[in-house]
Amino acid sequence: MKDNQNNAIGGMNILIADDVHELLLLGLRDAGFHVLYLPDATRVEILNRIAAMHILVIRTKTRVDSEVMDAAKKLLCIARAGAGLDNIDELYALSKNITCLNAGEANSDAVGEHTIGMLLSLLNNLIKANNEVKQRIWQREANRGIELAGKTVGILGFGNTGRAVAKKLKGFDVKVLAYDKYLVDYSTDFAKQVSLQQIFNETDILSVHLPLTIETTWLIDKDFVSRFKKSIYLLNLSRGKVIKTADLVQMIKSGKVLGCALDVLENENLSTLNASQENDFSFLIASKNVVLSPHIGGWTVESYRKISQILLDKLLTFRGSN
Numbered sequence: 001m002k003d004n005q006n007n008a009i010g011g012m013n014i015l016i017a018d019d020v021h022e023l024l025l026l027g028l029r030d031a032g033f034h035v036l037y038l039p040d041a042t043r044v045e046i047l048n049r050i051a052a053m054h055i056l057v058i059r060t061k062t063r064v065d066s067e068v069m070d071a072a073k074k075l076l077c078i079a080r081a082g083a084g085l086d087n088i089d090e091l092y093a094l095s096k097n098i099t100c101l102n103a104g105e106a107n108s109d110a111v112g113e114h115t116i117g118m119l120l121s122l123l124n125n126l127i128k129a130n131n132e133v134k135q136r137i138w139q140r141e142a143n144r145g146i147e148l149a150g151k152t153v154g155i156l157g158f159g160n161t162g163r164a165v166a167k168k169l170k171g172f173d174v175k176v177l178a179y180d181k182y183l184v185d186y187s188t189d190f191a192k193q194v195s196l197q198q199i200f201n202e203t204d205i206l207s208v209h210l211p212l213t214i215e216t217t218w219l220i221d222k223d224f225v226s227r228f229k230k231s232i233y234l235l236n237l238s239r240g241k242v243i244k245t246a247d248l249v250q251m252i253k254s255g256k257v258l259g260c261a262l263d264v265l266e267n268e269n270l271s272t273l274n275a276s277q278e279n280d281f282s283f284l285i286a287s288k289n290v291v292l293s294p295h296i297g298g299w300t301v302e303s304y305r306k307i308s309q310i311l312l313d314k315l316l317t318f319r320g321s322n
Helices: 023-030 043-052 066-071 091-096 109-125 126-134 162-171 196-202 222-224 245-254 275-286 301-321
Strands: 012-015 034-039 055-058 076-078 097-103 152-156 174-181 203-207 232-236 259-260 290-292
Touching: 012 043, 023 034, 023 301, 043 066, 043 097, 066 091, 076 301, 091 097, 097 301, 109 126, 109 162, 109 203, 109 232, 109 259, 109 290, 109 301, 152 162, 152 196, 162 174, 174 196, 222 245, 245 259, 245 275, 275 290
Parallel strands: 012 034, 012 055, 055 076, 076 097, 152 174, 152 203, 203 232, 232 259, 259 290
Antiparallel strands: none
16 A cells, blocks of 8 residues: 555545546535546646546546556546546556546446447438438338347347346347356346357347457457357447457458447547558448447436446545545
8 A cells, every 4th residue: 555545535636637527526526635627638737747646537538557657656546437447557557556446337228228229220220211211212111120029139248238238128029148258147137148159059139248358359350250150230339449340341241240330449530540440431331231329328418427426436435445
């Protein structure tokens, strides 16, 4: 434990380096924290300010690596206002006795609803049909949909969002199978725990809800999808780099992937796409079998508030435990 920790407890210094709901900002100040709010902070500004901080609050834009943590002489906690910790070097934080927090449970309902919305849009050609009608093109047969009822949905990753998707599928008359390598005894009223092989054998629709780790980076590639007995519909509302986009394009062209819904992309900074990525993205946006959204699955009015409330509660608990 750091030597200065006991001196920090009375009024911890917090740097909030991204935009957050005012609930978090006001709640921390009311609780006696010394808050420096820099929602547009650059990396240089963070490095210049971090030495005096006990807590760093970030969202997605900030990469907290060894350089940042080495510059943080008093840092006790890194808190991410969102789900996942893939922009934090967790192993290095652990080596420096820095606690990492997030609010993964706060946006699971939002991601669950967005998943269902994208799935129904994909199966029923809603985006294509909407655009055609707005151009005065009235095509019924060309937009004939596929019913969800009777299908088997495989959920890969059964954490907060995977469970939310399973729960929200109740009532659609589908069979829901779930696989999570790191959980035990996780069957619920909404999903049956199965082996990965059973996912491969039975799935019609695969919904991916995995954290981004060394193990899951590009997990879903041509070889992975080739193991499915059927051609599948694929949804990814986790992290873009879980899927190898170049392979996905090939699998759509071959018909092994019948269609996909992506809320996340391998490279979400579209101005920095290399030539290969540009070709893949051009295919995705032109395909009638692809539905896209700009990483907004967990970003609703309600989740914005929930994230800040849950993070506030966790930071208060963290202070109390120290």
